[in-house]
Amino acid sequence: MSCIFCKIINGGIPSHKIYEDEDTIAFLDAYPAGAGHTLILPKAHYADVMNTPDAIFNKTMSTAKKLAPVITKAMDADGFNLFLNNGRAAGQVVDHVHLHILPRNTQDNLKIGLPQKPYGQGEAEKIKQSIINCLRENHLDREKIKEQIKQNAPQGKISCAKAFELAQLYGISHARMGESLNQLKIKIVKCQLGCF
Numbered sequence: 189m190s191c192i193f194c195k196i197i198n199g200g201i202p203s204h205k206i207y208e209d210e211d212t213i214a215f216l217d218a219y220p221a222g223a224g225h226t227l228i229l230p231k232a233h234y235a236d237v238m239n240t241p242d243a244i245f246n247k248t249m250s251t252a253k254k255l256a257p258v259i260t261k262a263m264d265a266d267g268f269n270l271f272l273n274n275g276r277a278a279g280q281v282v283d284h285v286h287l288h289i290l291p292r293n294t295q296d297n298l299k300i301g302l303p304q305k306p307y308g309q310g311e312a313e314k315i316k317q318s319i320i321n322c323l324r325e326n327h328l329d330r331e332k333i334k335e336q337i338k339q340n341a342p343q344g345k346i347s348c349a350k351a352f353e354l355a356q357l358y359g360i361s362h363a364r365m366g367e368s369l370n371q372l373k374i375k376i377v378k379c380q381l382g383c384f
């Protein structure tokens with residue numbers, strides 16, 4: 189595994205670790221934007237948000253929520269930023285999903301605000317509609333697959349080949365479902381009816 193965070197987790201590369209539990213770990217960012225800048229991540233390797241199982245992502249967020257006020261107090265800060273960069277376009281540098289906690293002081297002069305401008309005439313309505321359409325499509329995909337599973341296996345268990353066939357039938361793609369075909373296949377095979 190060439191992932192630098194995995195090497196840190198395994199102790200191959202030293203770090204300033206501040207917290208660890210069964211599933212998550214937190215250490216100081218080696219290139220901090222400010223004192224106490226901390227990274228919180230799952231111990232298992234997941235490249236990004238969409239590849240991280242919900243339970244693990246929730247635990248990572250929960251660790252961040254627990255640590256944020258502690259770090260803020262320890263740094264004698266006034267507040268904190270909690271953020272995550274997902275994908276190169278968003279500034280993700282290491283492909284092992286991680287959250288940032290950055291303690292902030294009123295007078296720290298850090299500028300991480302984004303430039304903002306209002307939508308043009310009718311633009312927000314169009315954007316809202318295209319997002320709602322995507323949500324609806326994903327929902328329909330899931331409903332169709334559930335129906336197919338019901339028809340093909342009363343116990344909710346279907347063969348790997350059938351799951352693959354269904355996924356292909358509905359053109360499930362990474363972009364539409366936020367998960368790879370293979371992951372979806374495994375999920376369908378493992379899933380009992382009703383737990384989608």
Ligand SMILES: [Zn+2]
Pocket residue numbers: 191192193194195232233234283284
């Ligand atoms: Zn890793």
